[in-house]
Amino acid sequence: MTSAVPADDVDERAELRALVRQIVAKEATPERVRALDEAERFDHDLYRALGQAGLVGLEASADGTERADPRSQVVVLEELGAGPTSMAVCLVVQYMGVHLLASHGSEAQRKGVLAPLLEGRIRVAFALTEPDGGTDVARVMRTRAVARDDGSWVLDGAKTWISGAATADHAIVVARTASAEPCAVDGITLFLVPLSARGVEVRELQTVAIHGLDTCEVRFADVVVPAEAVLGEPGRGFRQVLATLNGERLNAAATALGIARGAHEAAVAYSRERQAFGRPIGGFQAPQHRMVDDAVRIEAAGELVRKAARAEALGERADLLSAMAKLAASEAATQAADNGMRVMAGAGLSREYAMQRYFRDARLYTFAPLTDDMIRNYLGERLLGLPRSF
Numbered sequence: 307m308t309s310a311v312p313a314d315d316v317d318e319r320a321e322l323r324a325l326v327r328q329i330v331a332k333e334a335t336p337e338r339v340r341a342l343d344e345a346e347r348f349d350h351d352l353y354r355a356l357g358q359a360g361l362v363g364l365e366a367s368a369d370g371t372e373r374a375d376p377r378s379q380v381v382v383l384e385e386l387g388a389g390p391t392s393m394a395v396c397l398v399v400q401y402m403g404v405h406l407l408a409s410h411g412s413e414a415q416r417k418g419v420l421a422p423l424l425e426g427r428i429r430v431a432f433a434l435t436e437p438d439g440g441t442d443v444a445r446v447m448r449t450r451a452v453a454r455d456d457g458s459w460v461l462d463g464a465k466t467w468i469s470g471a472a473t474a475d476h477a478i479v480v481a482r483t484a485s486a487e488p489c490a491v492d493g494i495t496l497f498l499v500p501l502s503a504r505g506v507e508v509r510e511l512q513t514v515a516i517h518g519l520d521t522c523e524v525r526f527a528d529v530v531v532p533a534e535a536v537l538g539e540p541g542r543g544f545r546q547v548l549a550t551l552n553g554e555r556l557n558a559a560a561t562a563l564g565i566a567r568g569a570h571e572a573a574v575a576y577s578r579e580r581q582a583f584g585r586p587i588g589g590f591q592a593p594q595h596r597m598v599d600d601a602v603r604i605e606a607a608g609e610l611v612r613k614a615a616r617a618e619a620l621g622e623r624a625d626l627l628s629a630m631a632k633l634a635a636s637e638a639a640t641q642a643a644d645n646g647m648r649v650m651a652g653a654g655l656s657r658e659y660a661m662q663r664y665f666r667d668a669r670l671y672t673f674a675p676l677t678d679d680m681i682r683n684y685l686g687e688r689l690l691g692l693p694r695s696f
């Protein structure tokens with residue numbers, strides 16, 4: 307797709323984009339992506355290749371002093387989102403893990419987990435959502451950790467919809483450790499838990515999308531972890547997570563942007579080839595207009611993603627831009643995939659084409675990490691200055 311985005315924005319990371327494209331072209335051919343999607347299997351080879359190329363760590367350093375540049379992260383995620391989408395979802399989680407470990411990890415945690423994570427040798431899962439609460443999880447959190455006299459903790463509870471837990475090495479688990487005072491987000495602590503720990507049970511859930519990455523329920527039954535498993539400050543865990551939200555929203559937006567682009571490019575290509583009434587269907591006004599609208603939404607979402615990433619990188623206010631980018635990109639992705647299905651008609655339902663996968667995968671970022679409704683609530687309050695609506 308030709309882009310109307312100013313060259314300086316794109317070219318700034320042209321080399322990085324070219325590198326990701328090169329790895330995807332070699333390791334994640336459309337046939338392989340399709341086969342792994344059908345088999346519901348994670349692409350270990352692709353993850354290894356991304357790790358070896360430094361794309362998990364990017365500019366981050368294992369001592370936590372250097373952080374990955376959000377402008378680099380969104381490029382990697384957009385490119386992966388457009389092809390092996392599940393790997394982009396996996397990296398959204400890894401980037402969050404990197405951020406939390408670099409910001410709050412002890413020396414031992416940085417050495418033992420952050421360093422191999424940056425090299426793509428291990429993976430983490432992030433376990434926040436619970437069966438009784440996604441959007442409102444802090445208020446209803448049932449996963450608890452109780453401190454013992456020797457400083458160790460005992461974890462009990464259940465998390466659900468946890469990406470990659472069946473194949474990751476560690477989970478960052480969000481658990482209540484004290485009463486919700488003065489508000490629901492207080493009294494919550496982060497724990498870095500090996501997924502092989504005694505009492506941890508991981509069960510894969512059956513989902514219709516993101517088939518290249520397992521989605522799991524994780525149960526904790528009397529799981530004993532040492533004092534050193536606490537990540538950051540006890541009781542401040544949810545606030546530590548909230549501080550990563552801009553980055554996570556932005557990275558979700560970049561992945562959704564990639565999905566939008568992948569679906570849109572596939573639709574345009576198909577519309578050039580497929581004939582009806584003696585001409586390509588792309589020459590008919592109805593499909594053409596839909597695809598033009600998609601191109602406009604993608605361009606607008608891309609600009610918001612880049613603008614938000616630039617603001618975040620420069621330490622400027624980025625919360626509103628990240629929230630807007632997430633809304634625009636999730637809308638662009640669902641619309642482009644829906645229009646792609648319309649353009650392809652019967653072929654849209656064929657598993658031989660990627661469109662049905664984009665159509666399924668695009669759903670994720672309408673509600674994760676935060677639902678689009680909640681993002682609108684946030685923008686209503688913070689952007690428009692209206693009374694809080696929830």
Ligand SMILES: Cc1cc2nc3c(=O)[nH]c(=O)nc-3n(C[C@H](O)[C@H](O)[C@H](O)COP(=O)(O)OP(=O)(O)OC[C@H]3O[C@@H](n4cnc5c(N)ncnc54)[C@H](O)[C@@H]3O)c2cc1C
Nearest residue numbers: 432433434435439440441467468469521674675677679696
């Ligand atoms: C494939 C997949 C991967 C995931 N990966 C992870 C992961 O790795 N780690 C993790 O912790 N979680 C993960 N999640 C969970 C995800 O973050 C939650 O699904 C999301 O936060 C929404 O929570 P919910 O599904 O419980 O929706 P609910 O909270 O039940 O919301 C249902 C509906 O109510 C609306 N609603 C609720 N409250 C309000 C309000 N105040 N105003 C307006 N509307 C409202 C919502 O917008 C939504 O439309 C994943 C989910 C899936 C399906």
